[in-house]
Amino acid sequence: MTNKQFSLQDAVSELVSDGDVVALEGFTHLIPFAAGHEIIRQGIRDLTLVRMTPDIVADQLVGAGCVSKLIFAFTGNSSVGSLYAIRRAVENGSVSPIEIEEYSHYGLLARYQAGASGVPFMPIRSYAGSDLPGVNPNLKRVTSPFDSEVETYVVPALNPDVAIVHAQRADASGNVQSWGILGPQQEVAFASRKTIVLVEEIVDDGVIRSDPNRTIIPGFAVDAVVECGYGAHPSFAQGYYDRDNDFYRAWSDISKDPQKLEQWIQEWIHDVGNHAGYLNKLGNNYFERLTPVALLSTPVNYGSVL
């Protein structure tokens, strides 16, 4: 078993380069905020950011000038406001516009699935009659070879240069376990050329091996595993900390004013120096109100006859 532990700084500087296609994934849960902040801190530029649901971390990356293209399916901050950095970059008359490439959720997920599976495309039931194929040449229609009266839309494989995801735990060789809402993390890890995983804790491999079905990404598909507690904040990690809704509600106000946004990035990303500095700035008891009541899974028996 190869040790794949990295510091966050090393993982990002060694595996992410200017101009890369970088997928940051996590669907409502386990959003890799700490990794996004490290990308901003290192001043990486000209990224094609792939994310099914560009939200605050995407707004921060766009606001910090790291992104030249956004591949996505839904960009919003739930019902608590807009992502103004992204809107400024894509709405009419933008001063520093970014390119966008737009899908539906399953359209983009199916691109990851095709990329992970080494096939040129994946069929999908929707898009007939939508205006999306008109603005995205990657949504194409083919005839079924089994029935010339049946057509289906297909999307092409996507293989990002780097996938970055967050999970609850892994061992030092990068076997990653996650629970709760899983998102497209497994798909994007297999689809990407390199994968960085941040976890709440690195655990003994005996813990991982006591429940092998819980492993969503095996060690061989992981290039760097980074221990980064609270690294999904203000998003959440099931069983570790809940979502910081106050932060989400506060974001619109910051994002709306370019100067305020710049200031926030300076203060909370650059000035804190690293993730430990960020946590330090949040303060000692910050996570108390977000700490869950423990509700443990009933163990299952993996035993066999010896």
Add this chain to the structure above:
Amino acid sequence: MTNKQFSLQDAVSELVSDGDVVALEGFTHLIPFAAGHEIIRQGIRDLTLVRMTPDIVADQLVGAGCVSKLIFAFTGNSSVGSLYAIRRAVENGSVSPIEIEEYSHYGLLARYQAGASGVPFMPIRSYAGSDLPGVNPNLKRVTSPFDSEVETYVVPALNPDVAIVHAQRADASGNVQSWGILGPQQEVAFASRKTIVLVEEIVDDGVIRSDPNRTIIPGFAVDAVVECGYGAHPSFAQGYYDRDNDFYRAWSDISKDPQKLEQWIQEWIHDVGNHAGYLNKLGNNYFERLTPVALLSTPVNYGSVL
């Protein structure tokens, strides 16, 4: 939550009919032997049996005359002998031949995936140069709409009438949990019009709900859940009982002689009356040597702030 508990007899008689396309799944693990025996007991005929790996249970169903067509990828009894009932039915000069339709593992799995996903076909990387497309018109080649220089094979959707699988546990409303080797059970359950699940135990829904990621088939996709302890014997149920290798080794000898096979079916399927009778005939301490040492998974925390 609807109660979906059935007796094995009722589940089979109400949900399986002569002429149906029936998928019995389970990959090396959790093979639904008890269900196969009940189909034989009820004298159901003219089935198209779909199974990635037709093994002893398929040999029994063919030997008992329930099957008119076999859709499969690998038919064998590991390295411990042949399945002679199947061989007699498909080799040259067969007196009661059955039709066969042949795939590779992923070819048939991808048919389940397409069937579950409501798409007409699924692309697959292999089959170029194989003789299989020559004997199976369901293996077709299409050109990628994204690059006219790229072709891929595709397989069509498969939607069996009934899926029958075995799992470790479920609640009364049919939320099914399984661990260890998972096989194509999830795919075939979603692909099929009706699904019967046999489980080692029906547990309180609190057990299921303590670990929702362990649920491989949600209750709404299950039509009947049957409590049937040791129902996978001579196959195994991780954590409940190991594989009965002696039985596997003994099978060739039974299967080779049509009379011996008929006698075995009479004695072990018909005469025992039901699964309880089968267990009774095996004897009281039969499973002692197959009972695993307990090795429990480390619990994970699903808690949230209250």
Add this chain to the structure above:
Amino acid sequence: MITKQAERMEEARNSYTASELLAAVSCRLLQGKRRVFAGIGLPTLAVALAQKSSSPDIEQIYESGVCGAHPPRLPETIADASLATGAEAILTMPVLFGYVLQGGWIDVGFLGAAQIDRYGSLNTTVIGPWHAPKVRLPGSGGAVEVMANSHEVFVVLRRHNPESFVDKLDFCTSPSLAAARKAAPKVPTRGLGVTTVITDLGVLKADETGELCLASVHEGVTVEQVRAATGWPLRLMESITVTAAPTPEELRLLREEIDPSRVYLR
């Protein structure tokens, strides 16, 4: 004095907010349905109300893969950790979108939109041209899939006005059944498309051609008001009913059992 207070209490019991009305109306429309695909908010209230009244077996399925949620408290957002706690199943995304949604297991999909047209096509993408938007909206998310794969779709629009109910969408994100069939007749469709639109003024229902027609108006709303608020010549169902007010029992369930801290009951 006592009489006056009793009167006020009586009045309070009988009055209701728009959210309460929409939740009650949606709940009634859900009768007989089993699996509802929806986000957080009004549909959550409607499903919860249905579970506690007419449809104990109704189940909400979330885009995140959560099925059979039993949150220990009312979830505040779609990203609430409590949705996972004690759920019956959390499916992977390929299973949720591929097998559950595309596989046809959803009876009713709930959608919202910035714009809707007369056959129920929805715009959640842009106001203005896509290449130079006046306002960039969030985009499809799973809406295209919910529209194409649910047996029927309910649309909830809290503000019924000519900017939302338009003759022609700025961008068609999620096409109506009619639009899908016209654009690509060989691509299989499923179900009925948008059957029901619930707004702050009334309820529109699809006729046999799929055209959305006014079926009922809320108390105190006139047909003319709805027509004026609709950007196409709104046709009427043969008989227009007046939406029945939420019953005292519906209001009690919503206020006391389902959303006592008024997370959604604005």
Add this chain to the structure above:
Amino acid sequence: MITKQAERMEEARNSYTASELLAAVSCRLLQGKRRVFAGIGLPTLAVALAQKSSSPDIEQIYESGVCGAHPPRLPETIADASLATGAEAILTMPVLFGYVLQGGWIDVGFLGAAQIDRYGSLNTTVIGPWHAPKVRLPGSGGAVEVMANSHEVFVVLRRHNPESFVDKLDFCTSPSLAAARKAAPKVPTRGLGVTTVITDLGVLKADETGELCLASVHEGVTVEQVRAATGWPLRLMESITVTAAPTPEELRLLREEIDPSRVYLR
């Protein structure tokens, strides 16, 4: 007497079975490889031996989805419960076949066959015609996928004879790279195809055109013997080596640590 016993012991130490030789040879050929896709049997021994000697990081991946197996005892069959106990990961079948195998994560796939041709195409389907077989064999299983998606393929055939090494297969189940490219030049291929065939007589290696040529013979086997056992005019590599016998350390590991109860070491 003492001398004779010592001699016998010395002889026993130096002698070895065919299985031990094939395991040792396979192990050496695995040097530098990381992920091996294989069933139970000889490949299990070869991978275990590699793990304990030259390649501590080598990993066996099973068709059933088990990765990083740490079975508490040597598994007797591919369906051994102990393969799941304490494994690092058990992946679903769509992930194993779709993402791991088709995704190109396998360095070496191990396959067996009833027949092999000169470019490494394999028959595991029938002897005789498919529609009226003389002997029905198990079929592809995952072999077609292993062949098409591994970076290279090792074939192990315990019996090297003209019935197995044929000029023309009765049925091509798993095509060689050459056969795949010829049949469908636009379907992308991956890797090197069959690079190595290990038999009871020697080792065949693919030349730059993919043709399998004799590379080494086992101790006591002549080149003529191998040629006579091969159903096509077998070409020779520039220099034919004699397979080195298993070292005492290799034999010790196999006999004492890996398979002390001789489950596979027949």
